[in-house]
Amino acid sequence: MHQQAIDKPNTSPRHPDAQAGFARQLDQRITHHLSQLAPAPARLVEAARDAMSSGKRLRPYLLHLVAGDAADRDAVLDMAVALEMVHTASLIIDDLPSMDNALLRRGRPTTHARFGEATAILTAIGLLNHAVSIANGLPRMDAVQRGALVAILSGVMGWQGLVAGQELDLNGFSDADHTGDALDRITRINALKTGALLCAAVEAGAILGGRADGERSLLRRFGEDLGQAFQIADDLIDMLSDSTAIGKDVGKDAGKETYLAVFGAEEALRRCRALLASADAALVGAGLSPEPFRCMIDAIFTPMLDRVPAAQQQAGAAR
Template structure:
């Protein structure tokens, strides 16, 4: 069993009128504390050792950066439905670990070959490639460990639902498969041309699947019924698509200093983006359309869905 004994890993109470950016930052702090406790040096039951170099590099990859949007979505969705925020925290932390593992592997020379991430050297630059590969492997398995832990998810049906959803979102039909399609679009395996539908499919897998699952995880923890889960999945898919389009726009317009990583590399590498297919104005219009889809999907919850509506707007308006 994974344990965070001796740490404050709970979710703090929040005012319903709390400004969105403050709420996002406060939840990010909650998530950071949970992750710090998860990645300490203390052995858990069933572990033989926690190699110090591996733990140090895992902390380098995970801690001290990022908006923690994925766990935020899980927590806020569960909160809206009246579910356990501690259970949502663990489910969200699982998604965040998967996200961090994907960044470590994406940055490797064989993939995107990036030197900076979140304003600091990437793991393979700070350590070495072999350590970076093992960090990604360890973060992925730790994500499933925390997701399947009865300490956080006492209901076995919820545990099974969460693990299945995370596996599908992060695996061959989701994030990993989408990454392969992204490499294919670069021409790594022969000349290829992706149209708008192909680009949307790739992005829905590479980026959108994990973001959509983040919302779905909150719905599972919040005991949403089928109709509610369908609406929230529609929200999550639209938000995931909007996030990627906004990311493509930022890659063209934002500075490396603002982003904490190199920008303009997608165009140089020939990656498939909606900015290429639709132009900047068309991509911005698509972001606005997707925000509308998000807002319509959560309309049945009225004011209780305020944070989720604002999350959709934040996704397309962010500058980093």
């Protein structure tokens, strides 16, 4: 993000308190929606609650910030729940034995590790379905707004979103996919797997906040750059950290064509910082107050990026 913000995080308590307050409200709304699932099987509901019980809540908070204080509070919270359900479903699917085969997520057993593969798949399907149902029933929204929000969720789930990104991440590109060079391929996968959900949060927030078309265009660029930066940072952590330190399985990118694998750790770190600066410029250009965004992104990226030099030094000492 803003270079000064990354190098010296904002320690003002105002923005962290605001984010924590929103997270508490979001958790309450998640609990409310999950309580409405009965008479669904109790084991399925328990799996959904377990999967939804933790996380950075980055995408919901991003939606909230873009929507702004003038947006309908109930609609923002409900749409944030829907988006978090899609995100959680995508993690459940990514972790499956037939996908990344991960046993640890957010410091706890993955859904299939705790509840079995069949229940995990059914939980993900249920969460995706319920997310659309929430968006389609948002209060005090007209039909056009509801349709646009449902379209955002459908798009991020589907053939030009998470489904496509996971397929390409697992099995690579075929000759019919008309790809360019390595950078083009990496950028496309990152946009589909990571950027799609961040852009969905930004776009949904812009609709709920009544943002003008010019603002929405710049905000989408902000989401795209942030998504690329986040995936590069995540790749760095996957290679340079251990599972105990970050709370999830690592080494899952071995053999994949990532920015880190192709260009090396130093260039990946430089590219990540450049993308964060570009995202910050787009945010400022859109006319939104950047400080709450900067504080949120610093809190996520600074711990991730600070691990890179330390890990490189340890690797050098080991050699």
